[in-house]
Each structure stands twice: as C-alpha cells, then as structure tokens.
Amino acid sequence: MLDPKLLRTKLDEVALQLSRRELNIDKDWFASQEKQRRHLQAATENLQSQRNRNSKLIAQAKSSGQDTTVMLEEMGKIANELKACETKLDDLKSEIHTWMLELPNIPHHSVPEGTTDKDNIEVRKWGDCPGFDFEVLDHVDIGERLGGLDFKRAAKVVGSRFVTMHGQVARLHRALIQFMLDVHISEHGYKEVYVPYIANEQSLTCTGQLPKFEEDVFRLHTSDLRYLIPTAEVPVTNLWRDYIAKEEDLPVKYVCHTPCFRSEAGSYGKDTRGMIRQHQFEKVELVQLVKPESSWRALDELTQHAEVILQKLQLPYRVVTLCTGDLGFASAKTYDIEVWLPSRKGYCEISSCSNFLDFQARRLKARWKNTATRKTELLHTLNGSALAVGRTLVAIMENNQDQYARVRIPEALQPYMNGLEVISRE
C-alpha cells in the first residue's frame, strides 16, 4: 500500500509516477472523497469530543447526587447525530481503502520505461553458453528418454501442468533443494524456516496478491478464505505482521523451501510443454526485512546470493532489470535472473528479486524501533527466488546433456547424489 499521506499531499506526483506503469488513477474521485472524508472526520471527532466531555460531567453529577435528566436528554441527541456521522465516515473510509488496495507500488526512478519483457534491460551476463555438435533435446525429451519425467501420468493423477519425477531425476530435484538451502544458510547467513503451505486472506493481502490477483491463486473450499501459497514470500513475510522489531533483530534474513501453487489463469497456451509453467513447483525463497536505509544494498546482495547458485552449478545466465510494464504489483524494482536454455536458444526466468520498500510493510504493520530517532518506523521488505527448483532442474538437464540424452551432474551436486556423476537410463 502506498503512503496515504503521500496520496493526500502529492496526488499529482503519485499519479505521474503510476502512469509509468500505464495506469491512470482517478485523481478527481480520490480528491473529492478525501475532501468529504476530512470534513466528516472533523465533524465526527468534534461530536466524540462532546460526548466524552459530557460523559465525564454526568459521571461527576451522578456521584454527587445531582439530577441528570437534562444532561441525559442532550447526550441522547449527540449520540444519535454521532452514530449517523460515524456510519457515513466508516463507509467512506472503507471505500477509499478499497481503492488504495488496488494501487501498485511506485516504480523506483532507476526502473527503465517499457511495456513488455522485451523492454527489460540486461545488466550483466555470466558463463558461456555451451555449443553442441549434435541436435539438442529439450528437457521433456531428455526426461522421457531417461524415464525421469512423466507428464502423462501426472495428468492422470490430477490434470495438465503437473509432472511426476522418477528415480535419479527425482533425486536430482531433491538434491537441488538441499544444495540451495545449504549455500544460503552457511555462506549467506540466512536462517531456515518452515511454514504452512496454506495462508489466509489477510496474509495474501499484506504481500499484495489480494485483492487484485485472486484468479492467480488456488482457493480452498473452506468456510473462511484460505489459499494454497503461490510463493513462500506469503507465509514468511507475514511472520512479521503486527510486529515492532528491535534494531538488533535487523536485518532479518530467511531462507525457506516450499512448494508453490499457481492457477496460471490467463496463461493458457503459454509454455504448455514441459515443466516451465506448472500449477505446482518447488522454490527456495530468500526473504529479508531490513532498515529502510539499507534496502537497496540488500537488493543487490540478495540478487548476488541467487546468482551464486547458478555459478556453482555452472549454468550460464543473465540479469535483467524489469521495465515499468513488467514490474510486479508490489515491487519498486525487480531484477530477474534468466538461465540459458539450449532448446530455446534463449534465456528463461529462473529468479525474481524485488525490493518492495515499505509497500508490504505498511499493510503488514511490520515496523522497527529506530533508536536514533526513538520513533517506530516501517521496515522495508525484499524477496527473491534462489532459485525456482523445477526450472533449475530443466536448465541442468538441457545444458548438461550429451548425444545419448544422458545428463552430467554438476560437481557441486554430486555429494548430494551419493557421488553420481551422470544420469543415464535406468
């Protein structure tokens, strides 16, 4: 959520910034609602003040045995008037609040202008894209030849956009998770957490998936609103909801492995082949809560932490800055990491690292006590995939294939595979 103060005092500036996202906000509507709200609030508070004052007088009068019928009569009038005012004010406030919940974050000034992912800006490249002297297969064909991936049987179990993994491929997938967790814990100073895979409405609202993107998540058939988590970001960030952190707690750095569930509504016909775009996938997520002054440095570090995984796996990649049109709802700036896929002769998103500034923290009421100013201030939140496990598996299979559709296991993973160097048909 954007700072309501900013909206009230610098509406034109906010509108201008949001127009970079091709979003036109209804300034006049907001201004007039705000004007009404201000007026009503003043009136309401004035009546409340009268009520409080009279209430004390009545209490005093009663305790000294005076007659209070006249006072009570007057209070009755105030009470009626007040109730009417409060009802109107509440309605108005919730209308404004609903409107504000739909506003995305303001893109940082360094975010490039653009409308689609074509306009994202490459910031660096790492590794050499492998050359092959045979015709490369994609992970689907390799997986089938190895007997390690099976999409048809997954479809039988549940439907499309799922996969089953078998034998050494399944083990490689699991090894990746352990490897990523270990690196972030022992080399990057993150603390591992385990969290629920179901979250309630409030949690998804605080991180920004709701109210706008309900169609992207799986909703459970419970009486209260519950959802399968689309990312660990939701439960992990919400650990700090309604908290006032001590300065020495910061920065908070969590690493968390969870499955992620996405309905992929609106992506029909996109990446339908293979395991690039699934309803269920595993991800190792990094989440940080930091002092505002250090969030930009933290974004760079967090992105580096994700890159380290690809470097250790010897997978070529590039980092891009998302343009205004491709930027996520809650994010002020995002770096995507894209891994090289030989079958596509192109790069494919494998991580997304974002700084949300105080956008999520404001919804979360995630704050800290600034000892210098003695004030309670909002934290900044960040997160990034490090990495999407399924896509990492795809990248390894495709980049490390040989002409017999065998897959060489990166050295860093071999300890997790009982020393196995190559996966071949079992």
Added chain:
RNA sequence: GGAGAGGUGGCAGAGUGGUCGAAUGCGGCGGUCUUGAAAACCGUUGACUCGAAAGGGUCCGGGGGUUCGAAUCCCUCCCUCUCCGCCA
C-alpha cells in the same frame, strides 16, 4: 470431534458500566551512586491519527449490538491453552 478456561501495552498481569489508554511488576530509556559495571534509588516509557502548536480523536483478539456512557454486559466469528476422543 466433545468438555472447560482464556485472549488487556515490548513481555507478564490487575481491572465486571462512568473521572480508565488502563494499576503493578519486568524490560527499555535518562539520571544519582560507582574507577567501571552490577545492585539500590529517582525519573521516564504504548500504537495509530488530525493539528504549526495548544490540544483533539481512535485502539483492551475481529465484527456487530445494548446504553446517555463499554476493556467491563449481550451476540457472532477467529485464535490460544487444558482435559477427553481420533490420528501421521
């Protein structure tokens, strides 16, 4: 799933209709004392919001109600704990 107890400030814990944003303790901050620290003692210390300030308003799990007036009474939802049942 059944029975009971309970949800109050950073934490613990009083408060059952009025002068209660809320006793007390702990913790935090400032000070006295001390070479320094601890202890002791004194002072101070909730969040949000409107306002230049003075000051006003809101918040006692969420929502609704009763009342001139609600932390306190009623309804409802959520959550926690204890016991029983079932169970990986």
